Amino acid sequence: MKKFQFFDKNIRQQRPELNFCTFNYVFAEYICYLKRKHGNDYNEMNSKMEQLGVSVGIRLYEVVSLRERNKRETKLVEQLRFIQGIFWKHLFGRQAESIEKLKDRPNDYLIRDENPLLLKYISEEGHISPAQFMCGILKGVLNASGFTCQVSYQFKTDERGVSYYPHTVFILSFEDARDL
Amino acid sequence: MFLILSQDDHPLYERRFPLKKTTLGSQQLLNAQFILHASLDVFEEKYKSSKELFLKEIEQKQDYRIFGYVTPSNIRFLILTDQEEEKVKGFCQLAHEQLIKVLMNPLYQLGSSISSSNFDHVIQQLLQTRLNQ
Numbered sequence: 001m002k003k004f005q006f007f008d009k010n011i012r013q014q015r016p017e018l019n020f021c022t023f024n025y026v027f028a029e030y031i032c033y034l035k036r037k038h039g040n041d042y043n044e045m046n047s048k049m050e051q052l053g054v055s056v057g058i059r060l061y062e063v064v065s066l067r068e069r070n071k072r073e074t075k076l077v078e079q080l081r082f083i084q085g086i087f088w089k090h091l092f093g094r095q096a097e098s099i100e101k102l103k104d105r106p107n108d109y110l111i112r113d114e115n116p117l118l119l120k121y122i123s124e125e126g127h128i129s130p131a132q133f134m135c136g137i138l139k140g141v142l143n144a145s146g147f148t149c150q151v152s153y154q155f156k157t158d159e160r161g162v163s164y165y166p167h168t169v170f171i172l173s174f175e176d177a178r179d180l
Numbered sequence: 181m182f183l184i185l186s187q188d189d190h191p192l193y194e195r196r197f198p199l200k201k202t203t204l205g206s207q208q209l210l211n212a213q214f215i216l217h218a219s220l221d222v223f224e225e226k227y228k229s230s231k232e233l234f235l236k237e238i239e240q241k242q243d244y245r246i247f248g249y250v251t252p253s254n255i256r257f258l259i260l261t262d263q264e265e266e267k268v269k270g271f272c273q274l275a276h277e278q279l280i281k282v283l284m285n286p287l288y289q290l291g292s293s294i295s296s297s298n299f300d301h302v303i304q305q306l307l308q309t310r311l312n313q
Contacts, residue, residue: 012277058253058290062280065252071231072252144187144253 012067024121031122031130042127049128053136054143061141064090076109076147076174083141084111091137092117111138111170119166124155131155131168138170149174181212182307184279186291187254189220193294197261197307216246216258223248223256233276234269251276263311271310278302 030052038044065072068086073079077099084096100110118130135151142149149172156167184193196212219239226235227250235248238258247265249257249272257272282288282299 055286055290059283062251062253062283066277066280070233072233072250074228074231146187146254 020117020120027118027130027133028121045128046132049130049132050136050139053133053138054140057137057140058144060091060137061087061144073145079142079145079147080109080111080172083138087141088113107174109172109174111172112168113170114167116166116168119168124163124165129153131170134168135170138172142172147174148176181216181260182275182303183213183216183258184294185220185256185258188291190291191293192255192291193299193303195300195303195307197311212260215241216260219246219258223258227256234272236265247272249276251279255279261311267311271306274306274310275303278306 034045034048038048064087068090069082073082080099084099088094088096097112097114100112102108102110116131116134118134122130131153135153139149139151142151152171152173154169154171156164156169158164181197182193182195183191186192194213223235223238226238226248233249233251235250237245238248239246244260244262247259247261247268249259249269251257257275259268259272261268278299282294282296283290285296288294288296
């Protein structure tokens with residue numbers, strides 16, 4: 001019966017708490033690996049991080065849906081609420097701050113996170129950021145549930161140029177206007 | 181017959197099993213795959229408008245019924261059987277959990293067919309216990 005051990009484990013009840021430092025160690029190693037491999041090619045590094053985020057996002061979305069709530073969402077706003085509330089809480093321990101919509105960008109939604117957990121020990125640098133990984137997670141979840149979109153991020157800055165790092169805003173650009 | 185389809189309608193997994201109550205001709209058993217794929221249109225209408233995971237009966241022919249189940253990431257299950265709804269619902273939920281375990285494997289490429297023999301064994305066990313096949 002050794003063959004079936006993996007499939008015998010109960011996936012519903014496990015709620016493991018992971019030490020943040022442990023995760024951060026692995027994540028920092030990954031970023032160093034990308035830097036070694038791609039050097040100054042920022043686009044390549046960003047796209048690799050996003051790819052990783054997408055695959056993590058799809059898998060986590062299934063698991064979180066199974067553990068927290070056994071329903072699907074067909075409307076976009078409900079799905080965004082789920083992401084902001086339950087999903088974010090499951091990943092990072094707290095909810096994201098808000099979902100917003102700008103008047104002059106009808107196809108976009110914003111998710112605001114004032115203190116993203118992943119950026120806690122990482123300083124601001126111009127071109128690349130682990131926020132791209134979080135963009136990938138969001139993209140994975142939304143694409144898997146049927147709303148195709150592109151996700152990018154911006155750090156909040158004032159009109160005067162004062163930076164509020166790590167206050168991050170994730171911009172979700174939806175292609176299909178019917179989803180909105 | 182039990183069929184798992186991805187979001188883009190690629191078949192991820194197929195398993196045939198004999199129907200219990202009725203004895204269809206062998207020709208019709210071979211057509212099970214064709215019948216299931218033909219019911220995809222009706223299935224699509226139903227799951228696009230519903231929030232539920234288990235979509236109950238999609239179609240009913242003379243001897244058998246087709247049931248549908250959809251996971252949050254739009255992976256679809258289709259079952260052609262003559263069992264009752266409750267049993268099929270129980271089977272689908274357990275199969276969903278096993279599918280998630282396959283998905284969590286980082287070496288499994290999302291959207292490719294499921295070739296794990298352990299998954300095959302587990303589904304076979306579930307079919308035998310839950311659907312009395």
